[in-house]
Amino acid sequence: xxEQTIDRRVIADCQQGDRDAFRxxxxxxxxxxxxxxxxSFGGDKSAADDVTQQIFLKLFSAxxxxxxESEFTTWLYRLVVNACTDERxxxxxxxxxxxxxxxxxxxxxxxxxxxxxRLEISEAVQAAIGELKPKFRLPILLKYIEGLSYxxxxxxxxxxxxxxxxxxxxxxxxxxxxLSYLKNxxxxxx
Numbered sequence: 001x002x003e004q005t006i007d008r009r010v011i012a013d014c015q016q017g018d019r020d021a022f023r024x025x026x027x028x029x030x031x032x033x034x035x036x037x038x039x040s041f042g043g044d045k046s047a048a049d050d051v052t053q054q055i056f057l058k059l060f061s062a063x064x065x066x067x068x069e070s071e072f073t074t075w076l077y078r079l080v081v082n083a084c085t086d087e088r089x090x091x092x093x094x095x096x097x098x099x100x101x102x103x104x105x106x107x108x109x110x111x112x113x114x115x116x117x118r119l120e121i122s123e124a125v126q127a128a129i130g131e132l133k134p135k136f137r138l139p140i141l142l143k144y145i146e147g148l149s150y151x152x153x154x155x156x157x158x159x160x161x162x163x164x165x166x167x168x169x170x171x172x173x174x175x176x177x178x179l180s181y182l183k184n185x186x187x188x189x190x
Contacts, residue, residue: 042130
């Protein structure tokens with residue numbers, strides 16, 4: 001409860017033009033905005049940097065439009081989703097498709113090789129998420145990276161909870177197909 005009060009006070013101060021309050025807001029949310037943008041762009045940090053800057057510039061001028069009818073983070077994520085969608089349209093191309101990594105059996109590897117294999121798997125999962133169409137990628141990112149509920153995702157994406165559930169289901173199915181080759185890999189163990 002104290003966190004919501006602090007947020008509301010800081011947001012109210014931002015709406016009054018308080019630059020120190022805006023700096024607090026920036027520090028509190030810059031990593032979340034960047035993280036969502038990076039995943040949205042399939043790991044393209046340059047595009048994520050651009051969108052993050054755009055978001056906070058827009059936020060500085062548009063904070064007065066926040067009415068408090070939803071959580072601030074829900075409103076902010078909606079700005080991020082819209083900015084990422086707009087950026088993709090500007091680029092007039094799909095996100096770069098990650099090359100599928102060819103994995104080999106890791107059962108007999110040394111600890112450093114196992115750690116590298118885990119990194120390869122992580123990169124394969126990130127690439128597979130990046131290959132999803134935005135309408136399937138964004139619900140997955142909001143659910144599993146940002147931890148939003150179905151209701152919050154529906155608000156961010158401006159759709160129904162049923163649509164969120166459907167898109168998550170289809171996204172899961174597509175990821176399972178893209179990553180099916182990982183099933184054949186030996187468990188890494190710790």
